[in-house]
Amino acid sequence: xxxxxxxxxxxxxxxxxxxxxxxxxxxxxxxxxxxxxxxxxxxxxxxxxxxxxxxxxxxxxxxxxxxxxxxxxxxxxxxxxxxxxxxxxxxxxxxxxxxxxxxxxxxxxxxxxxxxxxxxxxxxxxxxxxxxxxxxxxxxxxxxxxxxxxxxxxxxxxxxxxxxxxxxxxxxxxxxxxxxxxxxxxxxxxxxxxxxxxxxxxxxxxxxxxxxxxxxxxxxxxxxxxxxxxxxxxxxxxxxxxxxxxxxxxx
Amino acid sequence: xxxxxxxxxxxxxxxxxxxxxxxxxxxxxxxxxxxxxxxxxxxxxxxxxxxxxxxxxxxxxxxxxxxxxxxxxxxxxxxxxxxxxxxxxxxxxxxxxxxxxxxxxxxxxxxxxxx
Numbered sequence: 349x350x351x352x353x354x355x356x357x358x359x360x361x362x363x364x365x366x367x368x369x370x371x372x373x374x375x376x377x378x379x380x381x382x383x384x385x386x387x388x389x390x391x392x393x394x395x396x397x398x399x400x401x402x403x404x405x406x407x408x409x410x411x412x413x414x415x416x417x418x419x420x421x422x423x424x425x426x427x428x429x430x431x432x433x434x435x436x437x438x439x440x441x442x443x444x445x446x447x448x449x450x451x452x453x454x455x456x457x458x459x460x461x462x463x464x465x466x467x468x469x470x471x472x473x474x475x476x477x478x479x480x481x482x483x484x485x486x487x488x489x490x491x492x493x494x495x496x497x498x499x500x501x502x503x504x505x506x507x508x509x510x511x512x513x514x515x516x517x518x519x520x521x522x523x524x525x526x527x528x529x530x531x532x533x534x535x536x537x538x539x540x541x542x543x544x545x546x547x548x549x550x551x552x553x554x555x556x557x558x559x560x561x562x563x564x565x566x567x568x569x570x571x572x573x574x575x576x577x578x579x580x581x582x583x584x585x586x587x588x589x590x591x592x593x594x595x596x597x598x599x
Numbered sequence: 600x601x602x603x604x605x606x607x608x609x610x611x612x613x614x615x616x617x618x619x620x621x622x623x624x625x626x627x628x629x630x631x632x633x634x635x636x637x638x639x640x641x642x643x644x645x646x647x648x649x650x651x652x653x654x655x656x657x658x659x660x661x662x663x664x665x666x667x668x669x670x671x672x673x674x675x676x677x678x679x680x681x682x683x684x685x686x687x688x689x690x691x692x693x694x695x696x697x698x699x700x701x702x703x704x705x706x707x708x709x710x711x712x713x714x
Contacts, residue, residue: 358620362613373605380650387669402655402670418678425689432692477658483681576688
């Protein structure tokens, strides 16, 4: 198909989609209106189960099975990336050269590292109370480790980052979520039911299984992001292609 | 105009589709897919917005004292962002392999089969 014809087909498709979308938008509830039946019910259910952060309650209690599916997509894509970016037979691994870092960068990155790590752990632990949770906190924790790469160099990062252990932690996060869901079966409730006592509202122990599921997700996301970045950094820093195809290596 | 936020989401989606269809670089195409995906975030958050509403978190406001925005769509958006990041990583890993095997990232040049 020539470029011109392709653009015409695209224009027709986009015009059709745009027309249908505008017609659908006109029928949607008014922007900013007060009619939110699902939202109101979700808030009610979250308060009944002593979870201050309604979003955490929706994710880890009211639709915990959906979150299991989403977590499995995350797990699957980390697994796929690990398989795709492994070292192949015609590639060799070269030890990275030590790099010099400007002193201010080193200073501020080293100061920021423990602070970021602490904030990440705080965000995971307070997921059921304040905005945050395992998904966001996990990313912050994973980011904090990589400040070491910015502050010192790649070899320092590798020393605190045994990738094998993080792969195990990634799987353990996924397994922890499943086992917590299965634990509900032992009490006679359905899979992933909130079976623990709800605790005192607005304290760390409130929400029943919400903080535990939150922590499982936090472990999985943090470990998953570390593994992902490790694989990409390996490709960029350590793995070089074989000597026969280095000549046209420009893409 | 009360439908403007919804139309904005539709515009983002279509502009992402345009980029996907006309892209000559797979990394650019992955970026365009991320733009398409961000359209769903805008649409979801626009559906859940409520005038004068605050975040649906009751650790510092008394329940019922203020209107809150819809938490259901926020939860959907939140998980989608992390999933989107990892799926983007998976696609970029595929692009790296394509670049290594075929020496090109132009989708139009990827017509031949290679074992």
